[in-house]
Amino acid sequence: MPRIGVFVCWCGLNIAGTVDVERVAEAARAIPGVVHAETYKYFCSEPGQNLIKQAIQEKRLSGVVVAACSPSMHESTFREAARMAGLNPYLVQIANIREQCSWVHTDREEATVKASAIVAAMVAKVRRDEPLEPLKFPVHRKALVIGGGIAGMQAATDIAEAGCPVILVEQGPNLGGRMAQLSETFPTLDCASCILTPRTAEVARHPLIEVLAYSEVREVTGYVGDFTVKIARKPAYVDWDKCIGCMLCQEKCPRKIPSDFERGLGSRKAIGVNFPQAVPNRPVIDREHCTYFEKGKCGVCAKICPVGAVDFEQTETVREEKVGAIVVATGFDVLPREAFGEYGYGKYPDVIDSLAFERLNSSSGPTDGVIRRPSDGKIPREVVFIQCVGSRDPDKGKPYCSKICCMYTAKHAMLYRHKVPDGQAYIFYMDVRAGGKGYEEFVQRAVEADGALYLRGRVARVYPEDGRLLVKGVDTLSGQAVEIAADLVVLATAAVPREEARGLAQILKVGTDEHGFFSEAHPKLRPVETMTRGIFLAGSVQAPRDISESVAQASGAAAKVLALFSRDELAADPLVAAVDESRCSGCLACQPICPYHAIEPKALKDRQVASVNAGLCQGCGACAAACRSGAMKLKGFTDEQILAEVGTLCL
Amino acid sequence: MRINRDTLRTDLIAKLQEISGETVALCYQCGKCSAGCPLEREMGILPHRVIRLLQLGQVEEALAANAIWLCAACHTCAARCPRGVDLSRTMEALRVILLRRGVPRAALGPPPPGAPQQTIVSFLRKYSS
Ligand SMILES: Cc1cc2nc3c(=O)[nH]c(=O)nc-3n(C[C@H](O)[C@H](O)[C@H](O)COP(=O)(O)OP(=O)(O)OC[C@H]3O[C@@H](n4cnc5c(N)ncnc54)[C@H](O)[C@@H]3O)c2cc1C
Numbered sequence: 001m002p003r004i005g006v007f008v009c010w011c012g013l014n015i016a017g018t019v020d021v022e023r024v025a026e027a028a029r030a031i032p033g034v035v036h037a038e039t040y041k042y043f044c045s046e047p048g049q050n051l052i053k054q055a056i057q058e059k060r061l062s063g064v065v066v067a068a069c070s071p072s073m074h075e076s077t078f079r080e081a082a083r084m085a086g087l088n089p090y091l092v093q094i095a096n097i098r099e100q101c102s103w104v105h106t107d108r109e110e111a112t113v114k115a116s117a118i119v120a121a122m123v124a125k126v127r128r129d130e131p132l133e134p135l136k137f138p139v140h141r142k143a144l145v146i147g148g149g150i151a152g153m154q155a156a157t158d159i160a161e162a163g164c165p166v167i168l169v170e171q172g173p174n175l176g177g178r179m180a181q182l183s184e185t186f187p188t189l190d191c192a193s194c195i196l197t198p199r200t201a202e203v204a205r206h207p208l209i210e211v212l213a214y215s216e217v218r219e220v221t222g223y224v225g226d227f228t229v230k231i232a233r234k235p236a237y238v239d240w241d242k243c244i245g246c247m248l249c250q251e252k253c254p255r256k257i258p259s260d261f262e263r264g265l266g267s268r269k270a271i272g273v274n275f276p277q278a279v280p281n282r283p284v285i286d287r288e289h290c291t292y293f294e295k296g297k298c299g300v301c302a303k304i305c306p307v308g309a310v311d312f313e314q315t316e317t318v319r320e321e322k323v324g325a326i327v328v329a330t331g332f333d334v335l336p337r338e339a340f341g342e343y344g345y346g347k348y349p350d351v352i353d354s355l356a357f358e359r360l361n362s363s364s365g366p367t368d369g370v371i372r373r374p375s376d377g378k379i380p381r382e383v384v385f386i387q388c389v390g391s392r393d394p395d396k397g398k399p400y401c402s403k404i405c406c407m408y409t410a411k412h413a414m415l416y417r418h419k420v421p422d423g424q425a426y427i428f429y430m431d432v433r434a435g436g437k438g439y440e441e442f443v444q445r446a447v448e449a450d451g452a453l454y455l456r457g458r459v460a461r462v463y464p465e466d467g468r469l470l471v472k473g474v475d476t477l478s479g480q481a482v483e484i485a486a487d488l489v490v491l492a493t494a495a496v497p498r499e500e501a502r503g504l505a506q507i508l509k510v511g512t513d514e515h516g517f518f519s520e521a522h523p524k525l526r527p528v529e530t531m532t533r534g535i536f537l538a539g540s541v542q543a544p545r546d547i548s549e550s551v552a553q554a555s556g557a558a559a560k561v562l563a564l565f566s567r568d569e570l571a572a573d574p575l576v577a578a579v580d581e582s583r584c585s586g587c588l589a590c591q592p593i594c595p596y597h598a599i600e601p602k603a604l605k606d607r608q609v610a611s612v613n614a615g616l617c618q619g620c621g622a623c624a625a626a627c628r629s630g631a632m633k634l635k636g637f638t639d640e641q642i643l644a645e646v647g648t649l650c651l
Numbered sequence: 652m653r654i655n656r657d658t659l660r661t662d663l664i665a666k667l668q669e670i671s672g673e674t675v676a677l678c679y680q681c682g683k684c685s686a687g688c689p690l691e692r693e694m695g696i697l698p699h700r701v702i703r704l705l706q707l708g709q710v711e712e713a714l715a716a717n718a719i720w721l722c723a724a725c726h727t728c729a730a731r732c733p734r735g736v737d738l739s740r741t742m743e744a745l746r747v748i749l750l751r752r753g754v755p756r757a758a759l760g761p762p763p764p765g766a767p768q769q770t771i772v773s774f775l776r777k778y779s780s
């Protein structure tokens with residue numbers, strides 16, 4: 001005979017305000033098999049948990065139903081309490097009478113009846129529960145970090161410093177990410193390369209970090225503690241092992257092409273590096289623009305190379321690695337120029353985006369750090385900055401705030417004034433969002449010390465007039481339309497996910513939000529984890545972030561990885577699917593249905609059956625629903641349990 | 652309105668800031684001064700808007716505002732301003748500029764009913780030569 005205890009939580013007034021908890025407990029006492037029922041203000045509290053433990057021991061309970069909040073909130077709390085009292089934790093069920101009852105109803109009578117019904121259903125379920133033991137897996141103490149921006153480098157360094165090897169995969173030819181393009185950085189105005197270059201060198205030198213630049217992750221299988229990844233090395237057409245980094249090839253290459261790194265403001269050669277301090281300091285050939293690949297002639301680089309490193313025949317190579325955890329740090333992008341016709345971006349050369357302004361301002365940039373306008377190289381005397389371009393624009397752009405642009409625009413206005421003391425910076429803004437340590441003070445400095453004029457309003461149009469750009473905006477503070485004849489217009493374009501992000505998310509089987517940024521497991525409490533165990537997030541791959549936030553999150557992700565690696569074995573929920581081999585017909589209808597590829601055929605002596613890889617199975621139950629012979633069962637959610645629940649609810 | 656470096660950085664604004672000792676750029680347009688101004692109902696152009704005009708280089712518009720004459724010089728705005736701007740000194744500087752130009756004082760009626768006593772004192776001061 002089962003001995004079930006029911007614990008009805010008030011959740012302060014969250015539940016008790018709408019549901020008559022005493023009546024729910026009373027109704028529970030009348031259910032056959034229930035030997036104990038009580039209520040308490042907060043069962044999740046220490047004294048509340050003690051009441052449950054005490055009842056388990058004193059009443060020798062064989063099952064527990066806690067009628068409280070959602071299981072995603074406190075199921076593990078109550079299971080742990082049961083375990084400590086000597087009851088198998090999987091003999092605890094949560095009846096969700098908060099989110100699914102008190103919060104969504106107002107009528108006390110009806111809500112009480114519904115809460116009692118939910119409790120009765122869970123009693124029916126817990127009666128059919130079986131004790132389960134957590135699954136154990138071995139851990140490969142090696143991490144994969146995808147993305148070599150500041151976030152990826154930070155995560156890799158932290159993990160390696162703790163003594164665990166790291167593979168750092170970067171799709172571009174060099175480390176650094178967006179930060180490599182920046183000139184000076186808010187809120188301290190230290191030069192980006194001065195803080196970045198030592199970091200890239202440190203990462204490249206670290207004995208426990210293997211940097212795989214110009215590489216991509218193609219396939220990920222397995223599960224936490226035991227992932228298998230396929231990493232493709234794209235052909236650089238240069239043998240990087242032979243190459244000594246002399247860059248004679250870059251010097252002599254006759255082909256000049258616009259450089260993406262310089263945002264089109266400067267040029268690069270068909271062979272070479274993005275910038276002189278690039279790490280690794282190894283060139284790649286841009287196949288699309290290389291004369292040899294176009295016409296089969298040239299090969300100047302191959303002739304000049306003192307060590308014969310140029311190899312036009314190089315092909316992609318793929319290697320396989322086993323890792324225990326993955327950190328995704330693939331960063332962000334900015335909206336493409338086509339998006340803003342009214343600002344003439346892409347049409348007028350002197351309308352540029354903020355990244356291009358970073359390059360203009362960078363001492364290693366196309367103008368050696370002298371701010372010149374692209375059309376004629378003149379020093380601009382009137383510069384208009386437009387914020388929120390494509391951000392906070394649910395109609396035509398993105399509904400969210402890109403977060404970093406208020407700050408970098410204030411920075412741009414400052415840097416501009418430092419270089420052009422008689423110039424004037426105008427900033428069209430909607431709100432100035434400067435929530436960070438020293439950030440508000442930084443913005444005020446741009447106004448006070450560097451004379452930036454903030455104009456509250458969006459710009460409607462930019463068009464050429466007498467060799468300048470006429471900017472038509474408004475100052476809503478004084479209620480006047482404003483016109484400025486500008487020499488240069490700089491657009492703070494929205495930060496957006498990288499185009500390839502969705503593909504990578506599919507490979508990793510982790511979720512993205514409606515915009516394409518990677519989704520965290522919980523926005524407040526689990527901000528660096530994904531819903532897939534063992535895969536973590538760092539930096540602007542998750543949402544627009546500045547450097548300090550990216551670094552902080554990367555260290556957080558590294559700490560999570562190291563926590564995983566600190567154990568010999570990983571324990572996982574045993575609520576996974578299992579096959580009753582005696583009933584399985586071997587039809588494998590379940591196999592294509594499983595979204596986690598957890599089902600494989602298995603040969604018995606005379607026939608084949610399905611078998612579930614418990615490490616991969618996430619317990620979604622799709623296979624159990626698909627199985628025609630009723631052989632596939634989801635532990636903790638068997639057909640009998642679900643039917644008993646439904647039966648109770650419908651009676 | 653068309654603005655540029657020259658309209659923003661005029662000698663007149665420099666002069667104004669010199670007389671008042673106040674930097675107009677400091678104001679971030681929170682409006683607390685106007686919210687606390689005892690003559691806010693009569694001002695027409697509210698005190699924080701007067702400062703905004705100066706930030707935009709529109710000194711003549713500010714000089715033409717009745718507000719600068721109505722200002723009771725009570726310094727409530729200065730006491731409240733989170734940015735440490737003493738707006739009443741700017742108001743005074745604007746009056747001084749007009750007086751130096753020989754422009755007659757604006758023809759104001761008696762102080763509005765309900766205005767603080769200090770208004771009467773300041774009206775006496777402003778209207779006695
Ligand atoms: C104009 C501008 C100015 C800024 N100024 C400042 C400033 O002054 N101060 C400040 O704090 N912040 C500033 N920022 C923000 C700063 O750029 C970001 O905070 C920072 O770059 C985020 O780092 P990250 O590592 O998350 O991403 P990223 O810098 O984007 O790096 C991501 C890396 O991952 C690589 N990658 C992408 N996809 C893959 C893949 N599938 N496989 C392998 N590798 C991949 C990329 O090539 C890149 O190297 C500015 C941003 C902009 C746009």
Ligand code: SF4
Nearest residue numbers: 243244246247249305
């Ligand atoms: S010339 Fe040869 S060795 Fe020198 S950078 Fe180019 S590929 Fe490397």
Ligand code: SF4
Nearest residue numbers: 391401402403405406
């Ligand atoms: S950070 Fe500032 S400029 Fe950027 S979207 Fe947000 S409010 Fe607009």
Ligand code: SF4
Nearest residue numbers: 678681682684699732
């Ligand atoms: S209180 Fe100060 S900062 Fe606020 S609007 Fe008035 S003068 Fe400007």
